[in-house]
Amino acid sequence: MTEIRPIAAGSRAAWLVDDLQRDAGWTFTLPEAAGAEMVAAIRRAHRPGQPLIAYAQEDFDFGQALPTLRAAFAETQDGRGIALLRGLPRDALTEPEFELLTWAIGLHCGVARPQGKATHYLSAVRDVGTVYRSGTGRGYSSNAELDFHTDGADVVALTCYNTAKSGGMSMVSSSVAAHNILVAERPDLAALLHGTFHFSRQAEQAADEGAFYPHPIFAERDGRLHSRWNRNRITSAQRLAGVPALSPDQHAAIDLLDEILRRPAVMYAMHLAPGDMQLLNSHTTLHSRTEFEDHEDPARKRLLFRLWLTPSAARALPEAWRPGYRAVAAKTVRGGIRGQAYDAERRAFEVRQAAALGLSPGAA
């Protein structure tokens, strides 16, 4: 078995709550003039009804915002793995305009990845009554408290349009720090988490994909620790034919991981405000959300927009990521949920956008 060791204490990705509170290097604020420039760019480019994938990076001149946006994305790859950007011009934009702003930020910073059965590239995160704990459940469309998990792409960007009446707090823990604690306390269970688990695709698989896939919770590549964890998907997979039952020790290992992730020294809780954008590196952070109560008025209901991206700086991933990400090479578009509507138009968008970002589009 591979030797399981803690990641060097010097890694900025191995943060504790105290580190984020002491050092605000992971927070960014857009220069004031950038907001007005973004509003003008969005209004100029907006064609109501036009599919998002028909827009191109050059449609949006975000000149003054770009250095801050790029610094925030760089923080997810080379820094803490988490970044908070404040100052998006939320109040000046309608809901569809703010959605387009989210999309346009993505066009400048990465290649958007599909997010589910319908092969859609941007999700409105709002409660539409989905049952999270079901074989087809997805957390983003429910109001439930979510387990700590990773989304299925290198970077998750979440922009906030409306907050809930109460609750809906966002929690983030460093999976690298959690792994270090696990190795110190129970190296035997840490080693188990480097072995194979099975994740359900929640019935969203593409024609060439199975209903589940093997994936470790932790793996290293080039001296960097990567993690992928989603209790809901692992529990769902237990009900699928062909998936081996979890052993008592595997149960103990995932239970301890979840317990560590919620320790006060490990779990950073934040409230996203309208106009905030949260960026997370899926390989080095895990996130969760508290249950929320919504406003009665539909126009005020909690609403965030979520993008999954391969960033331009994408590094090589562990080989074990291949079944989930379809590709693991550096500078290659990967990850997301291909879903059941991937077509020539979507492929053309990805090829075009990969070229704009200097990435390889990967195999179709």
Ligand SMILES: [Fe+2]
């Ligand atoms: Fe998530």
